[in-house]
Amino acid sequence: MPADSVGLVTPQRVSIERALTLDCGRSLPRHDLMIETYGTLNADRSNAVLICHALSGDHHVAGFHSLDDRKPGWWDNCVGPGKPFDTNRFFVVALNNLGGCKGSTGPSTLNPDTGKPYGPEFPLLTVRDWVRSQAMLADALGIEQWAAVAGGSLGGMQVMQWAIDQPQRVRHALVIASAPKLSAQNIAFNEIARQAILSDPEFHGGHFYDYGVIPTHGLKLARMLGHITYLSDDAMRAKFGRLQRANQFSFNFDVEFEVESYLRYQGQSFVDRFDANTYLLMTKALDYFDPAREFGDDLVAAFARAQAHFLVIAFSSDWRFSPARSKEIVSALVKARRSTSYALIDSQLGHDDFLMPIPQYHRVLHAYLDRVATEVGA
Amino acid sequence: MNPSTPPALRPDLALICDWIRPGSHILDLACGEGTLLAHLAAHQQVTGYGLEIDDDEVARCIDVGVNVIQADIDDGLRDFESGSFDYVVMTQALQALQRPDEAIAEILRVGKVGIVTFPNFGHWRVRSALAAGKMPVTPALPDMWYDTPNIHLCTVNDFEALCSQRGWRVLARRLLDRSHQEGLRIRLAPNLFSEVALYMLQAPQAAGESR
Numbered sequence: 001m002p003a004d005s006v007g008l009v010t011p012q013r014v015s016i017e018r019a020l021t022l023d024c025g026r027s028l029p030r031h032d033l034m035i036e037t038y039g040t041l042n043a044d045r046s047n048a049v050l051i052c053h054a055l056s057g058d059h060h061v062a063g064f065h066s067l068d069d070r071k072p073g074w075w076d077n078c079v080g081p082g083k084p085f086d087t088n089r090f091f092v093v094a095l096n097n098l099g100g101c102k103g104s105t106g107p108s109t110l111n112p113d114t115g116k117p118y119g120p121e122f123p124l125l126t127v128r129d130w131v132r133s134q135a136m137l138a139d140a141l142g143i144e145q146w147a148a149v150a151g152g153s154l155g156g157m158q159v160m161q162w163a164i165d166q167p168q169r170v171r172h173a174l175v176i177a178s179a180p181k182l183s184a185q186n187i188a189f190n191e192i193a194r195q196a197i198l199s200d201p202e203f204h205g206g207h208f209y210d211y212g213v214i215p216t217h218g219l220k221l222a223r224m225l226g227h228i229t230y231l232s233d234d235a236m237r238a239k240f241g242r243l244q245r246a247n248q249f250s251f252n253f254d255v256e257f258e259v260e261s262y263l264r265y266q267g268q269s270f271v272d273r274f275d276a277n278t279y280l281l282m283t284k285a286l287d288y289f290d291p292a293r294e295f296g297d298d299l300v301a302a303f304a305r306a307q308a309h310f311l312v313i314a315f316s317s318d319w320r321f322s323p324a325r326s327k328e329i330v331s332a333l334v335k336a337r338r339s340t341s342y343a344l345i346d347s348q349l350g351h352d353d354f355l356m357p358i359p360q361y362h363r364v365l366h367a368y369l370d371r372v373a374t375e376v377g378a
Numbered sequence: 379m380n381p382s383t384p385p386a387l388r389p390d391l392a393l394i395c396d397w398i399r400p401g402s403h404i405l406d407l408a409c410g411e412g413t414l415l416a417h418l419a420a421h422q423q424v425t426g427y428g429l430e431i432d433d434d435e436v437a438r439c440i441d442v443g444v445n446v447i448q449a450d451i452d453d454g455l456r457d458f459e460s461g462s463f464d465y466v467v468m469t470q471a472l473q474a475l476q477r478p479d480e481a482i483a484e485i486l487r488v489g490k491v492g493i494v495t496f497p498n499f500g501h502w503r504v505r506s507a508l509a510a511g512k513m514p515v516t517p518a519l520p521d522m523w524y525d526t527p528n529i530h531l532c533t534v535n536d537f538e539a540l541c542s543q544r545g546w547r548v549l550a551r552r553l554l555d556r557s558h559q560e561g562l563r564i565r566l567a568p569n570l571f572s573e574v575a576l577y578m579l580q581a582p583q584a585a586g587e588s589r
Contacts, residue, residue: 342447343446
């Protein structure tokens with residue numbers, strides 16, 4: 001076990017026994033959230049940090065579930081003793097969002113009314129709904145105000161929504177590789193991913209659990225498409241180029257180029273760990289996200305409510321949520337005169353760079369979070 | 379975040395602080411490690427942002443709690459609204475820009491008042507180097523001609539000619555020698571004896587507005 005790892009961690013189930021009214025008009029009488037926490041909540045409960053996950057993330061952010069695990073949690077390089085989210089100072093909370101498929105209430109969990117999985121009966125959610133659910137989690141943990149809320153991509157959208165909807169409860173907002181709303185191109189990619197799943201015969205209108213099958217093909221295609229958007233053209237060229245498995249063309253549709261092999265592998269391994277209904281729900285939450293909407297499409301007015309200090313980070317090679325999208329956020333924050341810093345990280349990989357231990361990126365996070373920790377007496 | 383209290387300020391920055399009203403909202407272009415903003419925030423309740431392109435400087439700004447936006451001045455200030463800052467400050471960066479004139483016009487659009495400082499290329503040391511047939515290397519301009527970031531040097535006279543041509547109002551001017559003093563010689567022959575020039579400017583249409 002590396003010295004800077006949080007070590008072995010055990011997920012916990014938190015039952016929220018309160019009704020949650022959703023943007024779609026429906027409500028859930030109760031829901032469960034799977035969480036992991038690292039570090040210790042201090043006596044005045046001022047050192048708690050919430051980490052929000054992206055499309056396919058979950059509560060397992062750092063450490064290992066067993067000594068046999070090959071890989072640690074998805075942001076292990078950033079969370080641990082001495083790391084940017086220093087667990088010697090902060091109490092870090094990570095969750096699997098409502099609607100997820102890693103133990104939190106979602107489409108694949110049992111509907112108490114029917115005794116069967118919710119499937120397509122599970123309501124579609126918005127980022128606002130997640131913030132409401134996460135605020136209930138904060139209540140359950142006795143956390144009045146987060147020292148920081150942080151997240152990349154879809155996680156960064158939750159951070160912005162937190163700062164707007166719960167201004168008193170967020171001291172610092174770390175918005176990484178995100179966007180103030182999806183572009184038409186972003187929505188178009190999501191729509192193709194959804195159509196891949198919806199048109200898979202094994203999807204059965206979302207009731208595939210009842211048939212003992214999963215829409216493997218559709219989910220795999222959706223993930224393959226997603227992966228293309230997570231990598232830059234340069235990164236794909238560097239990683240695969242036009243490398244072939246054999247010297248000759250085989251003139252058929254088997255895997256010939258290494259990039260095909262990579263995408264098929266990524267697609268297949270995703271099918272084994274993710275739920276198709278959750279994928280659909282997550283992509284819709286992305287599409288719906290638009291915090292300016294309830295403020296007359298004025299992002300400045302939306303951010304004017306926020307009281308948090310903001311750190312916005314973008315990556316030069318990210319084209320899915322490019323630096324220009326982060327600049328939209330920064331520009332609105334500056335117009336709203338919010339306390340804001342913006343770092344543009346020189347990078348190669350693409351959108352996935354927000355998960356990578358790029359030295360300048362971690363240096364900026366370290367510097368910022370050190371000050372946060374000092375400020376809250378951690 | 380409350381910035382850390384910085385150490386004593388460079389004399390030219392201290393003079394700029396004298397020009398800035400407490401409680402103002404400021405944009406500091408090419409802010410470096412955020413010294414000026416940290417000082418103004420700590421002593422004059424000033425809010426605002428620094429603009430900086432360099433990775434190391436950005437990290438240092440965040441270290442000391444100065445709000446910094448990583449961007450290139452040459453890419454423009456178009457993301458900033460007109461008149462959205464009480465002061466836009468740019469110290470010792472004018473001569474390194476692609477288009478100093480356009481940058482000043484943008485400074486005076488975004489800021490109600492602009493504060494610009496630059497090394498005076500009319501200083502006698504510069505002139506004597508040129509008279510001897512050499513590109514000047516002086517305390518204010520320490521780089522060799524082949525590796526200097528300075529591509530648009532000007533004299534005090536050149537600068538004032540540009541100001542009057544564009545109709546920019548000079549609200550205040552300080553001309554300093556190497557030890558940041560204003561002596562008799564500078565008063566008698568400013569373009570010959572000043573090494574550092576500080577100007578407070580205002581756009582023509584803003585004339586009469588707040589200072």
